Amino acid sequence: MSSTDSAPVAPRRYDLDDLLAIMARLRDPQSGCPWDLAQTFATILPFTLEEAYEVADAIERDDMPELRDELGDLLLQVVFHARMAEERGSFAFAEVVQAICEKLVRRHPHVFADTALDDGAAVREHWERVKAAERAHKGAGAAPPGALDGVARALPALLRAEKLQRRAARVGFDWDDAAGVFAKVEEELAECRETLARPAGDPERVHEVGDLLFSCVNLARHLGVDAEQALREAGQRFERRFGAVESRLREAGRAPAAELRDEMERLWGEVKREERG
Template sequence: MTHQAKVDDLLAIMARLRDPNGGCPWDLEQSFRTILPYTLEEAYEVAEAIEQDDMLGLRDELGDLLLQVVFHARMAEEQGSFDFSDVVRVICDKMIRRHPHVFSDTDLDDAGAVGANWERIKAAERAEKGKPAAAEGALAGVAQALPALVRAEKLQRRASRVGFDWDGVEGVFDKVREELDECRETLADQVEPTERVHEVGDLLFSCVNLARHMGVDAEQALRAANHRFERRFGQVEAGLRAQGLEPGPEQRDEMERQWGLAKGRER
């Protein structure tokens, strides 16, 4: 396209792709469920572009994510449920409703007050839909499909809002040590494998709690650790190749040495 592209252009392209008369066979075969994995993948690719400070990549990935929204909206329109304009209208109404300190005369002084008011408004919205907060419980509405670390943090924050939380970070450190000891105990021969799964899960949940109390996003921290491991191990392999060696158990000592060098270079 030589003109300045608009959302309407993207909507028209998707309508053409989904047209039974001459549309794309692959696009026509898709459903909400088959497209879902692509939607999740595009969201993670947006996250990766942000983590890498890749603005051109972020531009492209945001476009891919927007395409997913348009794709889902088009399929919903075809079955008479809603269309893209309904999606936009609902989110505009929601943002105005949840920001009364911006769009009306409500006075909120800081981010904490904004967050608390946001949760009160969400609870009122659930009640209007016939889902009273008291009946649902404090943990209701945390999506099951979230990454486990993200969901753990959200569950903990929900519990914290009703007073179920540690008074300080030292108690969380103690809990992590307790869970680590319980993990070690499951190495005994007579322990059921499922018990090990449970104890490792409790340890990970406690680590998320520790991250939360330290003001760290556990999901982002682990993603960053994954990136560091990939980068450092790549340097380990490069160091081995420079000596005509290949990674393997017999090179364990040299791999450890190269790992130390890689960490030193980063410092």
């Protein structure tokens, strides 16, 4: 190596303090980024939700490099919200960390204290008792908290439905077994059929379809199936199979169209049989 050559410079190693400083710089009123400065909790919320779903997608695909990047994007959302809260004098990132550490220690006495919890079921039961006590403490002085209080409205609809049902089941409001839920699904399906005689925009049709979906979530819960995950996987299967149908049509010099519905159904069945082995 000649004297004019220099050794390669190692990339800078950043840490969490650097991320917090970068976020503060982006939000600096004098020298920050105009886009970042224009954001509010409400405008950032869709990005926060999107990043959480992208983390889930990377996990489902078992893509570790992508998961690393998506977790970083999700962490940025936490830092962004905390920075905006600090600017308002509400709380800072350090208080977010303090609160979650206190919560984890409080909810795991079998790890950080002397409480004995022998299995996963006991741990979950204790976790729910602590959460209920926390909700009651937050609502001290007001009306007693209801069994369904605290289930976030922004959750995906299927996930929220399942959480509401689980909360109700803990206080005894539930079917004894899956047979009762099957009957309820059939009842709701029949009521949906009845709405076919109504105008397309009739609110009753929306109401009955919602009841049917809610009952299907209940059935999934009784069968030990995660409804949100099951529907995601169903969407992925549909996407994959329809892509295969499109590919086979292209090979024949055609494209999907209404007049080819019978052919598309035939190809769909063919793809489905091949997938099943």
